[in-house]
Amino acid sequence: DVKVTQSSRYLVKRTGEKVFLECVQDMDHENMFWYRQDPGLGLRLIYFSYDVKMKEKGDIPEGYSVSREKKERFSLILESASTNQTSMYLCASSLRRLAQFFGPGTRLTVL
Amino acid sequence: AQTVTQSQPEMSVQEAETVTLSCTYDTSESDYYLFWYKQPPSRQMILVIRQEAYKQQNATENRFSVNFQKAAKSFSLKISDSQLGDAAMYFCAYRSQASGGGADGLTFGKGTHLIIQP
Numbered sequence: 001d002v003k004v005t006q007s008s009r010y011l012v013k014r015t016g017e018k019v020f021l022e023c024v025q026d027m028d029h030e031n032m033f034w035y036r037q038d039p040g041l042g043l044r045l046i047y048f049s050y051d052v053k054m055k056e057k058g059d060i061p062e063g064y065s066v067s068r069e070k071k072e073r074f075s076l077i078l079e080s081a082s083t084n085q086t087s088m089y090l091c092a093s094s095l096r097r098l099a100q101f102f103g104p105g106t107r108l109t110v111l
Numbered sequence: 112a113q114t115v116t117q118s119q120p121e122m123s124v125q126e127a128e129t130v131t132l133s134c135t136y137d138t139s140e141s142d143y144y145l146f147w148y149k150q151p152p153s154r155q156m157i158l159v160i161r162q163e164a165y166k167q168q169n170a171t172e173n174r175f176s177v178n179f180q181k182a183a184k185s186f187s188l189k190i191s192d193s194q195l196g197d198a199a200m201y202f203c204a205y206r207s208q209a210s211g212g213g214a215d216g217l218t219f220g221k222g223t224h225l226i227i228q229p
Contacts, residue, residue: 033216045216058216102156
């Protein structure tokens with residue numbers, strides 16, 4: 001089975017802090033994705049990557065950046081966290097254009 | 112841009128009964144993929160079923176089946192013999208056949224909360 005893991009289930013940070021969310025997949029998938037999930041809004045794509053060092057903006061990239069130095073790892077970076085970035089963050093990966101597999105999510109609270 | 116609409120914020124069904132969750136989408140593309148994902152209270156998103164737009168046959172996975180109406184842009188999920196473990200948020204999702212510019216990402220509906228009554 002595909003396994004997608006995220007570094008933290010819960011995270012509490014202060015406004016202005018730099019925040020790193022890490023995601024690792026163990027199935028050699030080319031594509032990796034970051035979404036945020038908010039009640040009543042569903043999931044929205046922040047960034048995705050289709051290869052090492054490659055990235056593409058999704059629907060809501062403002063305030064975020066990403067890093068993919070190794071194929072199995074995809075990091076989401078909040079350069080200066082703000083309260084409106086309090087959310088559930090979900091990482092996913094896929095092989096070519098097949099279905100995406102999701103990690104357990106990180107619940108981030110920015111105070 | 113594509114949009115996905117789930118018009119039922121919440122549905123309730125008796126255990127062992129059948130329930131249908133609705134999903135409509137808007138797109139100008141002819142080739143695309145549709146998915147239903149399940150998110151139980153533990154929060155791990157799980158793929159339930161997938162449909163390729165070029166396939167006329169409706170996808171089926173055990174107790175889960177879809178009714179894909181391409182002309183109507185409708186993609187409903189039917190759950191037969193509902194079980195307590197089916198209780199979850201269900202999300203309908205769309206993915207373009209095109210590539211680049213975020214097209215590889217999924218466009219999600221806002222979800223339907225399914226309650227199973229024992």
